[in-house]
Amino acid sequence: MLNTYDFPEFPYVQSEDQISGQTVRHPVVIVGGGPVGLTAALDLAAQGIKVVVLDDNNTVSVGSRAVCYAKRPLEIWDRLGVGERMIEKGVDWKLGRVFLRDKEVYTFDLLPEDGHKIPAFINLQQYYLEEYMVEACDRNPLIDIRWKHKVLSLRQYDNYAEIAVETPDGIFTLEAGWLLACDGANSDTRRMVGAEFAGQFFQDRFLIADIVMKADFPAERWFWFDPDFHRGQSALLHKQSDDVWRLDFQLGWDADPEVEKRPENIIPRVRAMIGEDVEFELEWASVYQFACRRVDQFRHGRVLFAGDAAHQVSPFGARGANTGVQDIDNLSWKLAAVLRGEAPIALLDTYHAERAYAADDNLLNSTRSTDFITPKNGASKRFRKAVLDLANKTEFARPLVNSGRLSTPTPYLDSALNTADGGAWKGRMTPGTCASDAPIVVGGKDGWLLDQFTGGFVLLALGVEAEPVDAGAFTPKVVTLGSSFDDPKGLVSERYDAEEGALYLIRPDQHISARWRRFDADAVKSAISKATAGAI
């Protein structure tokens, strides 16, 4: 199995820390080199913070895991310089078809809004994603990835955590000013700090098979309820890179994973789905069971949880890695500010507040999709059948069909970091929302608005005179329509409701923190103070 991809083997190197036998304290240690830990390393390094990454393995993600990445994580990766390669290698798609039995119920088009640099979705095997990020980490002198380093135990003190790490050369001790637990759904760190990880387990099993085929199926997402080739269950077909296709068969709770995983049992299922005479090769197959859970607190003393270690969702809606990367977007500027002594530790507690809120939103969406896909009793089965029957004939029932609601960022609408609006505003850019992209012209060349929002807080002045505001370490960069950039298509003005003039304060993670119709230096200062938990 697995013949389209050669797994890199990253070298194990014994660290100076272990050789010297002295216990060294690093400002930040990241446990886990999955998509979330690697993003954390790149994002902290981008802010000048030195990081050590420990991973118990020495390669990228093996087997069938994430496939589908949404716009927001791609924007974050783009900001970190790795997004372009992912988009280039990935498969762009926007059409989804839903079938009941052998009939098409309806087709949906993601209809992404025009005028964004980054596509709505791409599909790409998780190993490529990780490989590209490891390469970017290796090029960055601030990032020290240590393969075959397994964290065995952890003790917390007032201002650091002490960990025991096992390598092929034995066990040694390290100290971390802050420890980022990005060690996945079965997080050892979570157990070590005694955090709770409560939620719901679904009594169902899924066979996930990746196959290689050169068939002319379109790059669309096909989802079947109760298909003729797999009665009583659901199935999914989706294209990945390199002619690899993701197939997904619901098996039910009574299925025996060991039996189902055997090629002689998988191959007939695949044939039934794609047709008897389509040639294919099995690349990888596994049987999964899913859960929706989250950690009680994202911060336990000096330990900060992110990604699957903090929350686990079912894969319907492609939310796992997508939301984990947004944890890092939220955390890294806050942690960098705390590390530099510019903001109080209380700023890190807003990481819990904002991302636990987002995790709950993701868990809710993912649980609802799972309930629709695997109805729990006769009544919900009946309603689902009614929805699907009607969806074929009438438009109104289509929004009720839930084969996975694809991941979009959760706005932090109630966050304590937001400054409430003073007047009436149109459009989506309410405080707590992720800033929208738009095509602009910078220095006579085509560019993108989001690319201007880098390097800390930004004051975006649209038809309003804004003066520089001194906010110490958080002094915002002023980006002014007309002098910093032009908006020939008018989309900035439209998306930011700027016809009457508008001034936006944008956080380092490109979320809106406050907005006004006119400039007032004191108002800007107090909004920055609010957005940094009173740092200024």
Added chain:
Amino acid sequence: MSLNLKPNIESPDDFYQLLTDAQRDLSDEDANDMNARLVLILANQIGSLNDLQEAIEIAK
């Protein structure tokens, strides 16, 4: 409560006959399926989540 619980159906007897006639020859299974579809169609007509929630509470 914004849900109208005063009589509002035109010709109640005609409506009731329409409903029961439609299911006279159906098995329980098929009638239940039809009722589920009917609930969804009527829910769409109501639209307001508040009203639907009140209706669900009353029906419980």
